[in-house]
Amino acid sequence: MSTVSTPGAGVPHTPAPVRKGGTSVRKVAVASGIGTTIEFYDFFIYGTAAALVFPKVFFPALGSTAGTVASFATFAVAFVARPVGAMLFGHYGDRIGRKKTLVSTLILMGVSTFLIGLLPGAATIGVAAPILLVLLRFGQGFAVGGEWAGATLLTAEYAPPGKRGLYAMFPQLGPAVAFILSSATFLVTGAVFGDTNSTFLDYGWRIPFLFSAVLVGIGLYMRLAIEETPVFRAVQDADRADAAPRTLPLMDAWRYQTKEILLSAGALATLFAFFYMGTAFLTSYGTATLGFSRPFVLTVGIVSAVVFGFTIIVSALYSDRIGRRRVIMISCALAVVWALALFPLLDTGSPVAFAVGVMVTLAIFGVAYGPCGALLPEMFQTRYRYTGAGLGYNLAGVLGGAVPPLIAAPLASAYGSASIGVMLAVLAVVSLVCTKALVETKDDAL
DSSP states (O other), X not given: OOOOOOTTTTOOOOOOOSEETTEEHHHHHHHHHHHHHHXXXXXXXXXXXXXXXXXXXXXXXXXXXXXXXXHHHHHHHHHHHHHHHHHHHHHHHHHTOHHHHHHHHHHHHHHHHHHHHHOOOHHHHTTHHHHXXXXXXXXXXXXXXXXXXXXXXXHHHHSOTTOHHHHHHHHHTHHHHHHHHHHHHHHHHXXXXXXXXXXXXXXXXXXXXXXXXXHHHHHHHHHHXXXXXXXXXXHHHHHHHHTOOOOOHHHXXXXXXXXXXXXXXXXXXXXXXXXXXXXXXXXXXXXXXXXXXXXXXXHHHHHHHHHHHHHHHHHHHHHHHHOHHHHHHHHHHHHHHHHHHHHHXXXXXXXXXHHHHHHHHHHHHHHHHHHHHHHHHHHSOGGGHHHHHHHHHHHHIIIIIIHHHHHHHHHHHHHOTHHHHHHHHHHHHHHHHHHHHSOOOTTOOO
């Protein structure tokens, strides 16, 4: 953690107890993991639908290529919303607590996703359909912007010394499980309504979005059952005892730790690029460009998500032993090489090559994703930890998650698919340099 001088930085560190007021570390870890699974399920079903359905439902007049580009443009809107959500929810997470803020992000995500499932297509309400779609997608991004930092802070601030990588791993598993669920629900609904049947395009695709209401109810039950973190309560008690002046978390984070925010954004940019290329873009590329069936591509996604989850577990555990920074640097180095090899491999047209391409892409992402759940909370002071970690993470999402999927299709059309690999390799080099500039934090106290 940075040693910069911040207001109240002298609050003594007390390791979080394994059990405090009925809330155990394991209970917090499970609740955080379920919460992020639900939030990212809602977020990812949009990416799957953007690849498979939305060009025909919301942009039918644009044709196949332009419709796909427009669909992924709405997908990218969420990444613009994420830093805004990180700032707002980070402010309240650092002021009123992690738990209350996470309940709000879950409700917002659930409402936005459910309404997308009810939204009529362009054939019914015309241009209003894509406009409303963009607004609801913005709501999804806004919610996720506040979700990740809060969920990882819950586990990291409860975790005992030397095991933050282990416990912060649980919310990191959320995206892997969510991708399995999102792919599986589309696979099942496609099988029920027919892979190319108009019934699927009319309302079959809506079922995964409407089903999220059930998952949100489960997530709210889990989150309401846990208590605020001991670390946050200790800082609040110290502020009341010292009559410390109230300051804006955003201003403090930017004032005292601008370097950490920008370096973490650069370090994690490739992480986002590989994940969303490996999920949303390659789902579209496999069906539209390579001509594979929707069930095959979705099945590959499910298997790849299992591999992805396994690498998260291994890398998170190793980060407690050899450090967060070193593990993420390994991921970045692998990403440089793999980015250049990926599309020549895919363009062989082999189903096996496609499966290997998606699995390795998500595995490399998983190597970096496992440690970052502990890394970012360790980098920032408690008073603005929610804000600082959320900003770094979601700025990385803009750079790596919004830009590459959006420009990948035009790049491939103009310069061939290999140009996408070059773009990813350059981004991986940037992430490698930024990660090397970070300070190791695994032994720092929160």
